[in-house]
Each structure stands twice: as C-alpha cells, then as structure tokens.
Amino acid sequence: MSSVAIIGDIDTVSGFRLGGVKEAEVVNTAEEAITAFDKFLDDEISIIIITQVLANEIREHINRKIGSSVLPMIIEIPDKDGSSEGSSDQMNDLIKRVIGVEMVK
Structure with missing residues (x-):
C-alpha cells in the first residue's frame, strides 16, 4: 500500500488529478x-x-x-457545494481510529 486515490464528482477529481493524484474515479x-x-x-x-x-x-x-482497520485511511472532503454537517464528528472518528484515543473537547 502506498498510493492515494480520489472518488468524487468531475470538478473534485479534476482538481486532484491536476495536483498529481493518478488513481481517480469520477462517479x-x-x-x-x-x-x-x-x-x-x-x-x-x-x-x-x-x-x-x-x-x-x-x-x-x-x-x-x-471495519475498524487503520488502512486504508478514508478521508472525506467537501465537494464543490461545501461541507456537510457532522464533519467534525467524522474527524474525531478518524483520529480515534488512527491513534486509538478519543479526543475530548
């Protein structure tokens, strides 16, 4: 495992392709x-x-x-319309999966 991939709309995927991400799927x-x-x-x-x-x-x-595996790491990003509600909860979940500790506010 060593590469990055993007799944998204045409605008998001195009931006990442311009940034050098080769593995990409427009859906x-x-x-x-x-x-x-x-x-x-x-x-x-x-x-x-x-x-x-x-x-x-x-x-x-x-x-x-x-499930609860660390890899692959799933990173959710806003699309061209902006972020959805609950994105901070998703970040807390990601941190918990990666380091094994829940971040408290």
Whole structure:
C-alpha cells in the first residue's frame, strides 16, 4: 500500500488529478461510488479520498468493508457545494481510529 486515490464528482477529481493524484474515479451515483471504492480496496490503495456527499451515501458499505482497520485511511472532503454537517464528528472518528484515543473537547 502506498498510493492515494480520489472518488468524487468531475470538478473534485479534476482538481486532484491536476495536483498529481493518478488513481481517480469520477462517479455520479452511489452504485458507481461502491464500485470505485471496492476497486481501490482491491488495488491496496493506502489513502482513499472521497467527497462527503458520496461517503454519506455509501457509509454502511464503507463501514462493512473496512471495519475498524487503520488502512486504508478514508478521508472525506467537501465537494464543490461545501461541507456537510457532522464533519467534525467524522474527524474525531478518524483520529480515534488512527491513534486509538478519543479526543475530548
């Protein structure tokens, strides 16, 4: 595992491709997002970046596939319309998964 991949809308994916991310999938539906996610899992990608909107649509699938494992690291980012509610909760969950300690406010 050593690379980064992006799953998202055309604008988000294009920006990451311009930034040098080679593994990228433009998706428009939850089914396409699941297919792309599974492909990157099979390719042993270490960091999967996905837009928050898509991650919310396939949340159960993501949780079922990766469970509590640290890798791949799933990073949810806002799409062109901005961030969704609960993004700070997702960051706390990510920190807990990576370091094993829950951050308290």
